[in-house]
Amino acid sequence: MTKDISTKSQITWCPGCPNFLILEAVKRVINELIKEGNKQEDFCIVTDIGCNSKIYDYLNLSGVYGLHGRAVPLAEGIKIGNPKLKVLAFQGDGGAYAEGIEHLIHAIRKNTDISLIIHNNEAFSLTTGQPTPTTPFGKKIKNEEIKLEPLNPIKLALSLNAKFVARCNPYDIEDTKRIIKKSILFKGFSFVEIIQKCLIFSPEMSIFEKNFYKIEDNKRLENAWEIANQWNYSSTEQKIPIGIIYEKN
Amino acid sequence: MKYHILIGGKAGQGINKISSFISKLFSEKGYYIFNYRDYQSLIRGGHNFNIICVSEGKISSCEKKIDFLVCLDERTKEIHKEDLKKNAVILEAKEFENLKIDVNIALSIKLGKIFSFEKKDFLKIAEKEFPNKKDLISDLYDKIETKEKLPLKKLNKNIELIDGSKSVAKGSIESGLNFYLGYPMTPSTSLLNYFKEYEKENSLRVLQPESEISVINTALGISFSGNLVMVGTSGGGFDLMTEGLSFAGQSEIPLVIYLASRPGPSTGVPTYTSQGDLNLALFSGHGEFPRIVLSPGYPEQAIKKINESFFLAEKFRVPVIFLTEKNFAESLFSLEKFPKLKKIKIEREIPGEQIVKNSSYEHLSNGETTENEEQIKENNKKRIKKEKEILEEIEKMSPIEIFGKKDSKNLIFCFGSTVNVIKDILTYEKIDAKVVQIIYLKPFSKKIKEEIKKSKNIFIVEQNVTSQLSRLIKENTLYEIPEKNRILKYNGRPFFYDELKEELKKRIK
Numbered sequence: 001m002t003k004d005i006s007t008k009s010q011i012t013w014c015p016g017c018p019n020f021l022i023l024e025a026v027k028r029v030i031n032e033l034i035k036e037g038n039k040q041e042d043f044c045i046v047t048d049i050g051c052n053s054k055i056y057d058y059l060n061l062s063g064v065y066g067l068h069g070r071a072v073p074l075a076e077g078i079k080i081g082n083p084k085l086k087v088l089a090f091q092g093d094g095g096a097y098a099e100g101i102e103h104l105i106h107a108i109r110k111n112t113d114i115s116l117i118i119h120n121n122e123a124f125s126l127t128t129g130q131p132t133p134t135t136p137f138g139k140k141i142k143n144e145e146i147k148l149e150p151l152n153p154i155k156l157a158l159s160l161n162a163k164f165v166a167r168c169n170p171y172d173i174e175d176t177k178r179i180i181k182k183s184i185l186f187k188g189f190s191f192v193e194i195i196q197k198c199l200i201f202s203p204e205m206s207i208f209e210k211n212f213y214k215i216e217d218n219k220r221l222e223n224a225w226e227i228a229n230q231w232n233y234s235s236t237e238q239k240i241p242i243g244i245i246y247e248k249n
Numbered sequence: 250m251k252y253h254i255l256i257g258g259k260a261g262q263g264i265n266k267i268s269s270f271i272s273k274l275f276s277e278k279g280y281y282i283f284n285y286r287d288y289q290s291l292i293r294g295g296h297n298f299n300i301i302c303v304s305e306g307k308i309s310s311c312e313k314k315i316d317f318l319v320c321l322d323e324r325t326k327e328i329h330k331e332d333l334k335k336n337a338v339i340l341e342a343k344e345f346e347n348l349k350i351d352v353n354i355a356l357s358i359k360l361g362k363i364f365s366f367e368k369k370d371f372l373k374i375a376e377k378e379f380p381n382k383k384d385l386i387s388d389l390y391d392k393i394e395t396k397e398k399l400p401l402k403k404l405n406k407n408i409e410l411i412d413g414s415k416s417v418a419k420g421s422i423e424s425g426l427n428f429y430l431g432y433p434m435t436p437s438t439s440l441l442n443y444f445k446e447y448e449k450e451n452s453l454r455v456l457q458p459e460s461e462i463s464v465i466n467t468a469l470g471i472s473f474s475g476n477l478v479m480v481g482t483s484g485g486g487f488d489l490m491t492e493g494l495s496f497a498g499q500s501e502i503p504l505v506i507y508l509a510s511r512p513g514p515s516t517g518v519p520t521y522t523s524q525g526d527l528n529l530a531l532f533s534g535h536g537e538f539p540r541i542v543l544s545p546g547y548p549e550q551a552i553k554k555i556n557e558s559f560f561l562a563e564k565f566r567v568p569v570i571f572l573t574e575k576n577f578a579e580s581l582f583s584l585e586k587f588p589k590l591k592k593i594k595i596e597r598e599i600p601g602e603q604i605v606k607n608s609s610y611e612h613l614s615n616g617e618t619t620e621n622e623e624q625i626k627e628n629n630k631k632r633i634k635k636e637k638e639i640l641e642e643i644e645k646m647s648p649i650e651i652f653g654k655k656d657s658k659n660l661i662f663c664f665g666s667t668v669n670v671i672k673d674i675l676t677y678e679k680i681d682a683k684v685v686q687i688i689y690l691k692p693f694s695k696k697i698k699e700e701i702k703k704s705k706n707i708f709i710v711e712q713n714v715t716s717q718l719s720r721l722i723k724e725n726t727l728y729e730i731p732e733k734n735r736i737l738k739y740n741g742r743p744f745f746y747d748e749l750k751e752e753l754k755k756r757i758k
Contacts (some may be wrong), residue, residue: 010618045468049609056608057617062600064473065608065618066466068494073463077470080456081428082601085474106459247288 002031009057018170018196022119023055025176026088030061032181033086044085046075050092050126051198052119064152069099076112083113086184089124093120097133097151107189108160115183115190122205122233129201136234139204150233154245157191158224163248164190167225167241169212172189179244186247195240207236215243233245250305250402253312254360255329257298258321258342258353260291266378267353268299268439272410272581273374275303275568279404283669284581285311285743287750290435290519296324301559302746305404306677309547309582310670312747315627317363338363339399356380358389361486365401390723409584413577413666416548416579416584417507418443420555425592427476427756430456430464435484435519436575437509441481461486465493469502473607475599477559481507484517484526491533498632499536500607503562503569503597505555510574512741521741524665524712527721528569531691539565539635541643542691544572546668548584550650554688557646559593564642565635572690574712576743577666648694652676653683659757660685660704662730664718667710670744678750682757683709687718693725701728708756709748716741 005027012124013019030043043061047053049068056065062085066074075089096104096118109114122139124130131141133151140146157165164186168176176194183190197205211231218224224246231240253561254271265286272282281304288297295589313332320326326339333339345355361371368390374384412420420431421547431441446456458464464480467700474479483757487508497504508530512523530542535651542560545551551573558569589729598605606616611628653661653675659682661671668698670687677683685700687693701707701722709730711718716737736752738744 007615008616041601042602044474054618060604061602062605063616064470064500064502064606065610065612065616066469067492067609070462070466070493072472073458073466077467077472078474079470080454080467080599081471081474081476081478085601102459103463106463137614227462 003034003040005030005060007060008010011058012054013051014199014200016052017051019051019055019119021170021173022176022194022196023058024169025173025180026055026059028173028177029184031180033184038086039213042084042086044086044087046071046078046079046089048091048095050095050124052090052092055090055165069095070103072103072116074102075114075116076107076110079112079114080114082186087114089114089116091116091118093118093122093132094124094132096226097153105160108157108162108191111163111188113188115180115192117180119196120153120193121196121202122150123198125198125201134233138200138234152228152233153193154228156247158228162191162246163188165246166192166244168189168192168194169242170194170196171209172242175214175242182244182247207213211240212242213239215241215245217244217247219247221246251308252299252303252317253315254303254317254319255298255315256301256319256321257296257325257329260288260297261293261328261677261684262321262673263353264299264321266296267275267357267580268301269359270378270409271357272301273378274366274370276408276410276583277374279406280305280403281308281408281583282410282478282581283309283311286703287742288520289749290619296328298325298329305402307583308673308691310673310744310746313745314747315657317360319360321353321356351382351385354379354386355389358386359393359395362390362395363397364399407585408476409587410496410581411548411584412439412579412581413442413548413551413573416551416557416578417573417631418447419587420552420590421479421559422447422453423552423590424556424559425477426453426479426559428454428456428468428471428478429459429481430468430478430715431460431481432457432464432486434486436511436578437481437483437486437507439578440507440509448618448627461489463488468504469493469500470498472502472504473600473605475595475601476594477593477595479505481509483509483528484513485515487529487533489524489538495534495536496609497568498534498536499609499611501566503566505558505562505569505571508573509578511668515663517696518741520575522574522712522743523739523741524574524667525714525717525739526572527664527713527717529691530572533723537629538632539567539639541567541569541639541689542572543569543689544665544687545577545688546666548582548590549586550688552590553588556590556593561639561642563593563597564604565639567635570672572665574616574665580615580666596659636692640694643689643692644696648687648689649696649700650686650688651683652686654681655683657683658705659683659708660700661708661710662687662718662722663710664688664690667712667744670709670746670749673746674750674753678754680753681756682753688722691693693721697722701726706734706757708734708736710736711742712738712743
């Protein structure tokens with residue numbers, strides 16, 4: 001029987017937001033893990049600030065709703081303080097790649113056993129659409145063109161010897177579930193990025209969706225670099241690999 | 250008997266090491282010691298010195314004027330010639346030049362022989378301090394001749410030498426601390442170093458995350474998951490933590506923050522002392538939330554108060570700021586009895602056992618976010634109400650301490666380690682006054698107003714330029730300490746006994 005791990009909080013995401021799909025994927029992961037013998041109390045979610053982080057209110061799991069950019073150290077602390085907990089941290093691209101990037105870099109080095117799930121919609125949405133480090137080159141925001149090349153977080157993670165690096169398509173709930181579950185079961189720091197549009201502030205990301213293609217789970221580092229280089233976070237032409245880009249044996 | 254010994258030289262010559270060696274020689278015989286460290290922000294060279302006060306009676310301060318000048322380099326003599334008392338003895342490195350790095354040991358033996366220490370006294374201390382120099386010490390003891398001979402007593406006192414940082418470390422471990430987190434910054438670094446040293450033999454973990462921002466957020470995570478946690482920092486590092494402080498205020502995750510002050514603003518003067526961060530401790534962080542700010546004066550008190558800090562943080566689920574200064578953290582004090590402490594237990598709900606939700610957002614009682622106007626109002630009232638409850642609790646915990654002539658009409662206020670020098674002066678000099686050390690600075694004890702009512706002339710001694718404690722007293726009691734009664738020092742150095750004695754004598758007739 002499926003356990004209802006939702007809360008009574010009213011969901012305040014925009015209708016049609018991919019966050020609903022991510023929430024569903026996470027619920028399925030937790031339910032599967034509960035069926036496999038874990039307790040609901042064994043999980044702990046840590047969130048940042050931004051639309052993504054509202055997931056804290058919608059899951060009946062232990063957790064801390066943290067500060068912008070600081071979900072990672074908070075999650076590391078919870079895991080260090082109570083290693084029996086399975087800790088999932090949620091951040092947006094603003095929190096993970098702008099405000100809190102120092103923590104991401106060091107978390108990969110420290111390899112604390114937590115899963116970091118980054119909702120990358122290439123925009124600060126809750127604050128009305130300002131650019132983030134992954135906003136595409138050439139995007140127009142209020143008549144101003146973005147003239148910075150976006151950061152490629154997958155390459156950043158690989159350069160730091162990340163041991164679990166994955167990318168998800170939120171519209172494929174079952175695959176997202178599978179990847180997040182694997183990231184939780186992975187012993188060490190896992191980096192999972194979800195490429196999702198914001199219906200209001202980055203609807204142009206729809207165009208990327210046709211380029212999504214699934215890859216086989218990969219365990220070879222040289223292949224990982226090749227996969228990471230396939231999409232530069234701006235291009236509307238390049239193929240966008242989805243799946244486990246690298247998992248160290 | 251009371252002597253002042255100044256040991257000076259270049260950084261890297263082992264000045265601090267030899268100062269504690271000499272301090273231990275005396276404390277082993279039952280003498281009281283206060284050892285002041287004056288060092289520059291550099292690794293090798295420059296001019297560093299320690300002043301050791303050796304006394305038969307209790308002492309926790311030192312004078313500027315010295316009886317013995319131990320010079321590890323020539324500059325020391327030049328710099329400190331103004332500070333010599335009449336008949337002061339000067340010991341110089343010249344005659345031991347061939348010993349190179351061990352000149353510090355030779356000079357301490359020469360000094361020790363003046364005080365009639367025996368060879369076995371040296372060897373006993375060397376066991377711990379210089380285990381591989383015992384032969385050298387024995388050899389030098391036989392060779393070195395001294396003209397002067399001072400009688401040495403064996404006093405019946407059991408004295409442990411301890412600096413402020415070490416007392417906080419030991420008190421925390423005795424309280425049951427599980428985790429300490431810090432990013433190196435003088436003068437809080439010595440606490441980080443002590444914890445690192447004690448980590449293995451205790452069920453304690455010490456972490457040094459990538460920044461102070463990470464320190465406080467990681468610490469809040471560790472506390473949330475059911476542990477007793479402390480973080481430590483100084484001025485600029487504390488600034489970085491203040492977003493996290495406010496987060497602790499909203500989420501009600503308990504945390505003790507050790508804040509060791511040095512002169513600011515900004516980088517300021519890293520290795521010197523100041524009491525300029527009182528306002529920072531009181532007012533930092535956005536929004537309104539209850540907090541506890543307290544400041545200990547000396548190790549015995551610090552051990553008791555750090556224990557209370559953990560108790561209060563857990564009981565009221567508020568951030569507790571344990572404010573000290575370099576003068577407390579890095580000076581060596583004499584501790585006669587290590588206070589007995591209660592282990593602090595974690596009695597709140599912890600994840601893993603229950604579903605627990607804590608939030609940086611305004612939230613319902615189940616931890617979920619709210620924007621409801623009634624709820625926001627209620628939450629604010631509930632948080633601020635704690636201040637009253639905390640005050641009731643700390644009134645039972647000696648929020649102030651009084652020294653000197655208890656029935657005097659002349660009252661001196663102070664906080665932090667400034668109490669030591671005032672207490673010493675009132676003990677040994679004929680000055681009609683009492684000193685009230687305000688230990689709990691927030692919430693503010695009602696006893697302070699009562700003390701003001703009982704007094705005629707009120708003075709303040711503190712180490713900052715704007716008299717932050719005067720402002721705090723005025724805010725809480727409506728009494729303003731007249732400017733002429735404020736003795737303020739803000740040159741990075743602590744108050745020296747002889748200097749403050751003159752100031753007090755001038756003002757208190």
